[in-house]
Amino acid sequence: MCGLINRDLKVSEQLLNWIRPEIRELSAYHVPDAAGLIKLDAMENPYRLPETLLSAWQQGLAEIALNRYPDPAASELQKRLTEAMQVPEGKSIVLGNGSDELIQMLALAVAAEGRCIMSFEPGFVMYSMIARFAGMSYVGVPLASDFTLDMAQTRAAIERHQPAVIFLAYPNNPTGNLFDAGAVEEIISLAPGLVVVDEAYHPFALSSFMSRLEAYDQLLVMRTVSKMGLAGLRLGLLCGNPALIEEINKVRLPYNINVLTQYTAGFVLENAGFLDGQAEMIRADRDHVYSQLALLEELEVFPSQANFILFRVKQGSATEVFAALRDQGVLIKNLDSPGPLQNCLRVTVGTPEENQAFMQALEQALRS
Ligand SMILES: *Cc1c(COP(=O)(O)O)cnc(C)c1O
Numbered sequence: 001m002c003g004l005i006n007r008d009l010k011v012s013e014q015l016l017n018w019i020r021p022e023i024r025e026l027s028a029y030h031v032p033d034a035a036g037l038i039k040l041d042a043m044e045n046p047y048r049l050p051e052t053l054l055s056a057w058q059q060g061l062a063e064i065a066l067n068r069y070p071d072p073a074a075s076e077l078q079k080r081l082t083e084a085m086q087v088p089e090g091k092s093i094v095l096g097n098g099s100d101e102l103i104q105m106l107a108l109a110v111a112a113e114g115r116c117i118m119s120f121e122p123g124f125v126m127y128s129m130i131a132r133f134a135g136m137s138y139v140g141v142p143l144a145s146d147f148t149l150d151m152a153q154t155r156a157a158i159e160r161h162q163p164a165v166i167f168l169a170y171p172n173n174p175t176g177n178l179f180d181a182g183a184v185e186e187i188i189s190l191a192p193g194l195v196v197v198d199e200a201y202h203p204f205a206l207s208s209f210m211s212r213l214e215a216y217d218q219l220l221v222m223r224t225v226s227k228m229g230l231a232g233l234r235l236g237l238l239c240g241n242p243a244l245i246e247e248i249n250k251v252r253l254p255y256n257i258n259v260l261t262q263y264t265a266g267f268v269l270e271n272a273g274f275l276d277g278q279a280e281m282i283r284a285d286r287d288h289v290y291s292q293l294a295l296l297e298e299l300e301v302f303p304s305q306a307n308f309i310l311f312r313v314k315q316g317s318a319t320e321v322f323a324a325l326r327d328q329g330v331l332i333k334n335l336d337s338p339g340p341l342q343n344c345l346r347v348t349v350g351t352p353e354e355n356q357a358f359m360q361a362l363e364q365a366l367r368s
Pocket of ligand 1: 097098099100101169172198200223225226231234236
């Protein structure tokens with residue numbers, strides 16, 4: 001019987017029972033098909049590598065030895081990133097295949113019976129998902145109704161749950177606001193364990209905890225190249241105290257940053273001037289889209305220091321508005337679900353043309 005292919009697509013319950021119940025309960029992270037649509041759902045930078053850099057980049061690509069493993073420490077790239085991100089002297093970094101992988105490495109490094117990961121709700125979904133993957137519990141402290149930190153609740157939750165790691169997205173996703181720096185600093189001081197300030201949207205916020213690394217051993221600052229224009233590369237970095245970074249580095253899989261990413265990220269950082277220009281344009285376009293949205297009385301619009309804007313449809317259904325936008329060829333993110341994000345949608349800032357197409361489709365959707 002060996003070698004016979006089992007054509008029964010169903011697998012026995014007995015086999016499935018080996019998968020942990022908390023994993024079976026999850027639904028896989030869903031990425032919608034954006035084919036043929038104006039893609040304003042995933043906080044990507046709408047601009048590509050400038051034409052003028054293409055041939056130099058391609059020339060370097062052709063010289064890469066694809067038959068060899070990458071430099072396991074990516075030392076050259078580490079050096080470039082340390083400079084580019086202004087990591088303070090005496091602090092270390094570890095690189096991840098996107099910052100998602102760094103969140104996973106942290107969870108694996110701290111996971112133990114009875115320990116939890118804490119963050120804020122509404123917040124970035126990967127913190128809670130990865131806590132589960134690692135077999136940890138997750139505590140989501142509710143933000144106030146204006147999405148600022150509720151410090152009374154936060155103090156009580158830290159005291160009660162003694163989290164191994166607290167994640168703070170700065171600015172926050174999906175709300176777009178920047179938490180009060182003094183409140184964040186108080187959380188760092190109160191934390192019994194590690195605190196990660198996730199600065200994925202740093203190019204659009206221009207406010208950072210990087211220099212505070214010198215003041216707090218328990219603080220880690222996380223950055224990514226995704227939102228600044230290199231989402232396809234999958235590269236993030238975690239910065240902090242060398243002794244802590246060394247421990248986290250032990251759970252990193254060897255060669256997690258491939259040769260193409262190491263080369264391309266290095267190349268882009270060497271020619272990084274254009275990225276600042278793109279971020280500046282996106283910040284100005286964000287403010288422009290914000291003021292246009294704010295003119296629509298059907299909406300409540302939330303201030304943003306990131307490259308996206310959260311808004312609520314005050315009358316009618318956000319899910320219907322989302323569908324009407326998609327029918328007109330514009331894909332944004334539907335966050336509508338019972339709770340603090342009821343009737344909320346999130347739009348990523350695109351090119352001026354894309355933003356205009358979005359605004360036109362939105363006005364059409366609201367009026368139909
Ligand atoms: C997008 C995002 C990330 C993920 O970044 P990658 O480096 O692409 O994995 C991390 N944190 C927050 C808050 C994000 O919004």
